[in-house]
Amino acid sequence: MANSSTAHGDNYLNHSHGLKSWLFTLDHKRIGLMYLFVILAMFLMGGVFALLVRWELFAPGMQFFSSPNTYNQAFTYHGAIMVFMVVIPLIPAAIGNFVLPMQIGAKDVAFPRWNLVSYYVYLFGLIVAASTLFINKVDTGWTFYAPYSIRTGTSATLVLLGAFIMGFSSILTGLNFIVSIHKLRAPGLTWDRLPLFLWALYATSIVQVLATPVLAITLLLLILERTIGIGIFDPKLGGDPVLFQHFFWFYSHPAVYIMVLPAMGVISDIIPTFSRKPIFGYKAIAAATFGIALVAFVVWGHHMFVSGQSEFANFVFSFLTMLVAVPTGVKVFSWLATMYKGSLRMDTPMLYAFGFLFVFTIGGLTGVFLAVVSVDVHLTATYFVVAHFHYVMVGGTLLAFLAGLHYWFPKFCGKMYNEGTSKVAAWLIMVGFNVTFFPQFILGVLGMPRRYADYLPQFEQLNRISTIGSWFLGVGFVIVAWNLAKALKYGEKSGPNPWGALTLEWQTPSPPPHENFLKEPVVTEGPYEYRGEKALMGSNA
Amino acid sequence: MAHGTGAVSHLERHHAHHFKNGHEEFEACKQGMWIFLVTEVLFFSGMFVAYAVLRVFYPDMMHDVHHHKILDWRMGALNTVVLITSSWTMARAVSSSQRGEHKNTVGFLWATLLLAGVFLVVKYFEYSHKIHEHILPGAQYAYEGLTTAKVPIFMSVYFVMTGIHGLHVVIGMGIIYYLIRRANRNEFGPKYFTPVEITGLYWHFVDLVWIYLFPLLYLVG
Ligand code: HEM
Numbered sequence: 001m002a003n004s005s006t007a008h009g010d011n012y013l014n015h016s017h018g019l020k021s022w023l024f025t026l027d028h029k030r031i032g033l034m035y036l037f038v039i040l041a042m043f044l045m046g047g048v049f050a051l052l053v054r055w056e057l058f059a060p061g062m063q064f065f066s067s068p069n070t071y072n073q074a075f076t077y078h079g080a081i082m083v084f085m086v087v088i089p090l091i092p093a094a095i096g097n098f099v100l101p102m103q104i105g106a107k108d109v110a111f112p113r114w115n116l117v118s119y120y121v122y123l124f125g126l127i128v129a130a131s132t133l134f135i136n137k138v139d140t141g142w143t144f145y146a147p148y149s150i151r152t153g154t155s156a157t158l159v160l161l162g163a164f165i166m167g168f169s170s171i172l173t174g175l176n177f178i179v180s181i182h183k184l185r186a187p188g189l190t191w192d193r194l195p196l197f198l199w200a201l202y203a204t205s206i207v208q209v210l211a212t213p214v215l216a217i218t219l220l221l222l223i224l225e226r227t228i229g230i231g232i233f234d235p236k237l238g239g240d241p242v243l244f245q246h247f248f249w250f251y252s253h254p255a256v257y258i259m260v261l262p263a264m265g266v267i268s269d270i271i272p273t274f275s276r277k278p279i280f281g282y283k284a285i286a287a288a289t290f291g292i293a294l295v296a297f298v299v300w301g302h303h304m305f306v307s308g309q310s311e312f313a314n315f316v317f318s319f320l321t322m323l324v325a326v327p328t329g330v331k332v333f334s335w336l337a338t339m340y341k342g343s344l345r346m347d348t349p350m351l352y353a354f355g356f357l358f359v360f361t362i363g364g365l366t367g368v369f370l371a372v373v374s375v376d377v378h379l380t381a382t383y384f385v386v387a388h389f390h391y392v393m394v395g396g397t398l399l400a401f402l403a404g405l406h407y408w409f410p411k412f413c414g415k416m417y418n419e420g421t422s423k424v425a426a427w428l429i430m431v432g433f434n435v436t437f438f439p440q441f442i443l444g445v446l447g448m449p450r451r452y453a454d455y456l457p458q459f460e461q462l463n464r465i466s467t468i469g470s471w472f473l474g475v476g477f478v479i480v481a482w483n484l485a486k487a488l489k490y491g492e493k494s495g496p497n498p499w500g501a502l503t504l505e506w507q508t509p510s511p512p513p514h515e516n517f518l519k520e521p522v523v524t525e526g527p528y529e530y531r532g533e534k535a536l537m538g539s540n541a
Numbered sequence: 542m543a544h545g546t547g548a549v550s551h552l553e554r555h556h557a558h559h560f561k562n563g564h565e566e567f568e569a570c571k572q573g574m575w576i577f578l579v580t581e582v583l584f585f586s587g588m589f590v591a592y593a594v595l596r597v598f599y600p601d602m603m604h605d606v607h608h609h610k611i612l613d614w615r616m617g618a619l620n621t622v623v624l625i626t627s628s629w630t631m632a633r634a635v636s637s638s639q640r641g642e643h644k645n646t647v648g649f650l651w652a653t654l655l656l657a658g659v660f661l662v663v664k665y666f667e668y669s670h671k672i673h674e675h676i677l678p679g680a681q682y683a684y685e686g687l688t689t690a691k692v693p694i695f696m697s698v699y700f701v702m703t704g705i706h707g708l709h710v711v712i713g714m715g716i717i718y719y720l721i722r723r724a725n726r727n728e729f730g731p732k733y734f735t736p737v738e739i740t741g742l743y744w745h746f747v748d749l750v751w752i753y754l755f756p757l758l759y760l761v762g
């Protein structure tokens with residue numbers, strides 16, 4: 001019966017039992033956790049490849065890999081796994097699935113069945129792509145540039161097919177989120193009371209829905225190119241490899257905002273909560289979110305400044321790219337203004353949020369350097385670009401994910417982790433991150449090209465530092481995993497609302513009941529109406 | 542709760558429990574389908590862009606195709622008529638289901654299915670003729686009647702676009718058949734016709750794509 005979940009002590013974890021009750025669940029919370037589990041497993045795998053790549057680069061000459069080609073395979077899997085299987089679904093599919101219906105005060109997403117389908121589609125695509133590890137390893141890099149990706153004698157077709165399949169999952173999740181936000185909001189939850197995390201997921205979903213189909217057709221055409229030789233991208237048959245680049249980046253640039261918009265959403269929820277102040281510039285942040293999403297579609301050419309596209313195109317893309325910095329700046333300053341004169345609480349989520357602000361800003365600003373054509377001609381395809389996108393993807397998305405994970409963890413399981421340990425891990429990760437990637441900016445400026453197994457002796461010192469940094473990062477993640485796993489078992493009860501937050505997901509027990517709320521919530525004010533220290537007492541909990 | 546346990550007549554059907562009422566569910570499903578169609582537009586747009594780029598690169602490609610009658614415009618025109626008619630029957634099926642005219646719903650759904658079948662038969666004749674003559678995509682092309690370098694690329698565009706469109710027709714037929722079975726169990730009526738309505742949207746979209754494909758591939762020289 002529908003209201004069986006109101007029985008006291010019943011929650012979504014003990015509502016039904018057994019493996020089958022998870023595998024066939026339609027509960028968005030369980031689906032979110034299943035995503036989280038698989039994505040973290042893939043993160044481990046991608047991480048191992050990363051450590052191997054760094055090991056290889058510890059010194060000039062070959063260290064770990066038997067040949068430069070195996071090195072190429074390792075960075076291809078590292079990149080493809082991290083981009084398509086980890087960073088893109090990380091926040092929306094895992095955390096978003098859990099949190100979105102609760103923040104709108106609903107029982108589930110609009111289409112629970114499609115939500116589960118989306119999960120299995122993702123899993124299936126993942127298996128198809130990862131199976132190539134055991135067949136014939138792919139060496140194209142995650143960008144699959146033609147014509148090399150057409151000719152390489154590896155099982156690239158399967159990886160392309162896997163990414164193609166995973167795209168459907170991304171589309172379905174986005175579609176589900178958009179409809180949920182439109183149709184399932186609780187009474188009183190008007191658009192101007194929507195938490196900024198939801199504005200971010202909403203904009204992300206729109207980008208997912210609009211950009212992913214273009215990736216789908218691109219990959220499909222490339223698969224057909226490899227299998228029957230259709231000649232659309234293959235110069236030998238009269239096709240145009242630069243057309244592939246246009247198609248690919250038409251998706252993959254918006255994809256970087258699929259990665260970072262939800263991260264910004266997490267930060268927008270955390271900062272007011274831990275500053276005990278209403279968010280500064282609510283409307284400006286929501287509008288900037290859409291500004292970024294919009295501009296994201298018209299800047300792809302900045303990946304192609306040296307592809308031979310016209311000077312005029314270079315000029316236009318350069319200009320438009322720099323525009324992205326405006327809404328991004330609006331957000332950063334709004335966050336800073338929110339903290340100004342607030343009573344800050346430096347719990348782990350807030351610590352990561354600080355890390356995000358620091359690191360992501362460096363990532364974004366170096367993006368503006370790269371948007372200047374004359375600078376990019378020097379820096380493109382060097383380690384500067386590698387450093388740039390790791391600063392935004394790891395320093396941005398991953399740190400925000402960790403912030404969100406530590407923020408919502410008590411909601412997921414009703415337990416609290418050890419704050420001391422999680423802070424140590426946070427520092428290790430943030431310091432390790434900068435030690436790993438900052439030297440890569442310098443290496444790039446000095447001219448070290450990306451994607452080679454070997455390098456000139458003068459780059460050794462900085463590469464060494466970078467590799468050592470990667471070990472700190474690795475250790476940091478292990479500690480996070482250990483700390484949270486331990487908390488699952490031994491953690492103290494967290495109570496429904498340990499942070500005194502005001503959004504709806506905190507106004508219900510932890511772990512939440514099967515249908516999220518004991519009675520349908522009614523919203524009477526905005527999500528960040530903190531009034532100094534008073535709210536800390538949990539007046540709303 | 543009788544969900545999913547055999548036939549549920551439209552009179553006793555409940556909406557899914559996380560919706561407030563049947564109307565909300567209907568609105569959500571409809572919006573979902575519209576968003577899905579937007580993704581479809583973008584999916585096809587990739588091919589339309591490829592088509593446009595190749596035309597600009599190789600202006601005489603289209604001329605050759607046209608001049609040598611690689612495609613038979615009469616077949617394309619026939620299929621255009623067939624699909625437009627099927628759009629009409631589909632629209633009638635939707636309105637019949639809304640009014641609870643059970644017999645008409647089933648009848649018009651069958652008519653739509655049949656017309657979709659006719660479309661595929663015509664397509665089959667076109668394809669088999671091309672395969673027979675080796676008028677094939679890209680590297681597979683081996684037609685002796687015309688050996689300019691660019692026609693093979695045109696054939697790639699032709700086969701990919703019409704192939705993916707054809708796949709949409711096949712999927713649509715599967716869904717329409719599923720609707721017929723549900724309609725036979727009297728599941729649709731004024732209170733519940735969501736699946737018919739949103740399938741209708743999908744089907745009109747499939748037609749619309751063809752309405753663009755036909756002139757661009759068969760007529761423009
Ligand atoms: C202010 C914001 C940003 C600007 C102006 C910017 C600009 C650029 C430019 C110009 C490039 C091309 C460099 C080259 O290949 O020569 C680039 C590369 C890249 N950016 Fe950004 N970016 C920004 C934010 C982001 C964000 C938020 C992400 C991801 C979360 C991201 C991910 C990437 C990736 C993955 C690449 C390189 C891909 C590759 O070549 O393998 N960027 N960025």
Ligand SMILES: [Cu+2]
Pocket residue numbers: 252253256299300302303
């Ligand atoms: Cu970009």
